């Protein structure tokens with residue numbers, strides 16, 4: 001005899017093995033089965049059945065003030081925790097507002113699952129109220145997306161979404177779920193299996209390629225290890241450290257790779273690329289072997305591609321076969337999981353002194369360190385960041401806006417562990433810093449989370465400050481307020497004859513804005529106040545915003561102008577004079 005105990009209006013137990021559930025309940029149950037205990041999102045008409053099922057679900061739910069913010073929060077939650085970030089939005093405007101967040105996650109290979117509501121299946125294509133072609137709009141900014149047309153497929157498709165988002169080269173996956181699928185009932189019989197016959201993840205690298213790579217490393221006089229964010233997403237930083245130290249390699253990282261190798265170690269060359277260190281850029285241009293791991297030879301890294309690392313044999317270790325030889329011709333590709341491959345390599349590489357090479361690098365380091373005028377009257381942005389690093393002992397999680405602030409945060413904070421810098425690298429999304437700080441603080445409640453932001457980046461999503469206040473997340477925001485879209489102004493200064501066309505906007509009083517939103521607001525306009533303000537900020541239990549009125553026309557050095565090669569850096573004279 002079937003027992004028909006009613007556990008909730010949307011879920012009916014029919015026997016020990018099967019139960020009849022509404023689609024909305026299936027979504028909640030599948031999320032819980034996937035280990036989701038936290039998610040972000042914003043309601044609307046066609047997701048109400050799902051929101052109703054969330055009412056008493058054991059899932060922490062953070063509501064942003066804009067779906068873009070919610071998507072960045074889920075993305076930063078994923079980057080900070082290593083888990084999949086989950087965001088939900090309604091159809092039409094809600095789904096459209098996710099696109100910037102999805103593109104940000106896509107470019108930086110971040111595992112996010114986005115669930116969107118859709119109008120009833122029979123209305124699709126009718127210009128129904130709040131209908132948008134969500135899968136069409138988001139196809140180019142997701143690793144995978146699909147619409148669920150039948151409730152019987154719902155649990156399997158959501159499970160597949162988590163699998164696709166988090167395996168191989170990670171990325172965002174969007175599942176669009178019409179209203180009628182959320183209310184339709186289906187007899188479920190326990191856990192379902194994923195069915196992805198066309199989706200293969202190669203984890204082990206080819207043994208012969210690994211041996212060829214090891215031989216090239218063992219022969220090399222002047223190698224450089226070039227590390228990207230892929231090493232962090234593969235949780236392979238320990239293996240990376242062992243590998244670099246065993247083979248005795250200088251290590252440079254991309255922006256997203258910062259934290260994969262302790263910058264306090266002597267082998268660290270810091271970041272390379274457009275605003276990377278002179279010593280990393282010179283080393284890459286002069287190396288005889290470039291070992292790229294979990295990096296994709298982005299144009300901000302390579303400068304003029306045809307002259308990138310001109311003397312080097314190139315090894316490229318990456319999970320994504322489509323990245324191989326995409327921008328730069330690779331001599332020894334090794335496709336697979338960085339962790340596996342590095343373990344294999346550790347067994348095959350030998351220690352070499354390479355004294356001359358390390359001496360040459362040490363000279364560049366001495367001649368062109370990252371620097372700035374320490375005698376200035378106004379607060380310098382670099383000083384603010386150095387002071388932040390000092391007072392937090394280099395241990396805070398840093399998020400950033402985009403522009404000069406982001407580059408200074410990369411140059412002047414010292415990162416020593418993975419998942420410590422959370423920044424929009426590939427898309428360069430202004431407005432990412434604040435919601436990212438919220439997502440990171442949710443993931444890492446015991447860490448100090450600081451958003452080093454630009455004034456105009458902050459302007460884009462500052463409404464999310466209230467989300468931090470409401471959820472009692474004690475994030476800190478340091479606005480490097482130069483009044484300008486500083487990076488735009490810098491380009492206009494250097495390449496457009498100082499014609500500062502539309503790169504200046506008036507700003508509100510950020511301390512007052514912060515207080516109005518329920519946070520603590522502090523203003524700093526003298527250099528002498530910087531240290532005390534940071535101390536005060538760090539002691540706050542509430543979210544806190546410090547408006548640093550910095551030197552307005554400060555530039556980021558060095559700079560490889562667009563289209564130039566990595567050794568054609570501007571600003572070296574400035575750095576050399578300050579060294």
Ligand SMILES: Cc1ncc(C[n+]2csc(CCOP(=O)(O)OP(=O)(O)O)c2C)c(N)n1
Pocket residue numbers: 401402403404405406428429430431453454455456457458480482483484485486487488
């Ligand atoms: C959403 C978005 N719009 C435009 C840009 C182009 N852009 C890059 S940096 C920048 C200026 C950033 O100004 P601010 O946040 O004040 O940072 P600063 O460079 O002054 O530190 C702009 C407009 C962008 N990256 N993102």
Ligand SMILES: [Mg+2]
Pocket residue numbers: 454455456480481482483484485486
């Ligand atoms: Mg600015």
